[in-house]
Amino acid sequence: MKGFCPKCETEREFVKIRKEETYPVKGEPITIMANVLTCGTCGTDVFDEAVDGENLSLAYSQYRKQKGLLGPEEIKKIRERYGLSQRGLAALLGWSPATIARYELGSLPSVAHNDQLCRFSKDVAYARSLFEASASKLGNLERKRVEKALGSCRADSVPEKISRILLSLYSRHGESLRGRRRPDLDRLAEMAVFFAAKCPGIAKSKLLKMLWYSDFLCYRRTLCSMSGAVYCHNYFGPVPLAHDLVMAYMERMQFIALKPQSYGEVEGETVEPVAEFEADLFSPQELKVLEDVLRKFKSCSPTVLGKMSHKERGYTETQLGEPISYEYAMTLKAIE
Numbered sequence: 001m002k003g004f005c006p007k008c009e010t011e012r013e014f015v016k017i018r019k020e021e022t023y024p025v026k027g028e029p030i031t032i033m034a035n036v037l038t039c040g041t042c043g044t045d046v047f048d049e050a051v052d053g054e055n056l057s058l059a060y061s062q063y064r065k066q067k068g069l070l071g072p073e074e075i076k077k078i079r080e081r082y083g084l085s086q087r088g089l090a091a092l093l094g095w096s097p098a099t100i101a102r103y104e105l106g107s108l109p110s111v112a113h114n115d116q117l118c119r120f121s122k123d124v125a126y127a128r129s130l131f132e133a134s135a136s137k138l139g140n141l142e143r144k145r146v147e148k149a150l151g152s153c154r155a156d157s158v159p160e161k162i163s164r165i166l167l168s169l170y171s172r173h174g175e176s177l178r179g180r181r182r183p184d185l186d187r188l189a190e191m192a193v194f195f196a197a198k199c200p201g202i203a204k205s206k207l208l209k210m211l212w213y214s215d216f217l218c219y220r221r222t223l224c225s226m227s228g229a230v231y232c233h234n235y236f237g238p239v240p241l242a243h244d245l246v247m248a249y250m251e252r253m254q255f256i257a258l259k260p261q262s263y264g265e266v267e268g269e270t271v272e273p274v275a276e277f278e279a280d281l282f283s284p285q286e287l288k289v290l291e292d293v294l295r296k297f298k299s300c301s302p303t304v305l306g307k308m309s310h311k312e313r314g315y316t317e318t319q320l321g322e323p324i325s326y327e328y329a330m331t332l333k334a335i336e
């Protein structure tokens with residue numbers, strides 16, 4: 001597109017470039033990979049309202065990822081799963097009646113409200129206790145719907161415990177080790193489902209590396225990882241921290257199944273998908289990252305992929321067991 005460049009003082013062709021920019025969101029500096037219009041001749045940044053608006057909404061979505069805030073659609077899903085109206089959910093949580101309505105229209109929830117909603121969504125015992133305390137605030141019909149929804153939830157506590165351990169382990173690491181995203185095991189599990197479905201009989205060791213490449217490539221392109229997982233330097237390449245627990249979580253939650261397999265003299269495991277891949281969970285940009293990683297590594301043997309990952313700076317410059325900073329994403333060699 002063309003426009004007036006204030007520096008050249010004439011009409012010039014503008015070009016869009018991508019660069020890191022920081023925007024304040026709720027008083028916090030949020031860094032994104034922004035689109036910026038520049039003069040094609042002198043390189044000066046030129047202001048464009050539409051482009052600036054896109055960047056601002058990117059900064060908002062980055063803020064959501066960083067804080068692990070639920071989006072409007074997710075909040076609506078949680079509410080409907082329990083058969084609640086907006087007013088009814090607010091009553092159970094002890095919030096003012098209009099709060100849920102505002103969140104479902106796109107307002108950013110506070111971190112405290114968000115945590116309470118996440119707990120309400122994942123911890124059935126907690127949801128039940130809130131319901132028992134406040135059922136009288138609901139209408140007859142709504143009360144019956146919630147009772148029915150709660151009755152059909154069976155709490156299996158083992159994956160819940162694993163998930164709590166992993167989340168607290170990952171959350172203890174700084175933003176640069178989580179790729180500026182709050183850890184989300186279900187996203188990590190969906191990424192595994194994606195690769196397991198597209199690569200029949202994939203070796204576990206290969207899958208773990210593809211997860212690493214996906215999270216790091218996503219960070220390289222968007223300054224935000226895909227799952228918020230922490231990765232560390234393992235004997236055979238980069239893997240999610242506590243990867244055995246991660247796999248156990250995915251298996252217990254029936255995302256994937258592990259099958260023993262012998263590779264010549266070596267015993268290993270292959271991964272099969274159990275759940276359907278839920279593309280809705282990911283942005284188009286994230287789906288593109290998964291597709292690119294798939295295309296690049298699909299036909300590599302686990303050994304070849306292992307060797308490639310050993311040449312990455314994130315691996316050569318870290319020690320055994322050490323977490324790998326997402327800043328190394330900017331130096332990935334095998335994929336861009």
Ligand SMILES: [Zn+2]
Pocket residue numbers: 005006007008009012039040041042043044
């Ligand atoms: Zn110019």
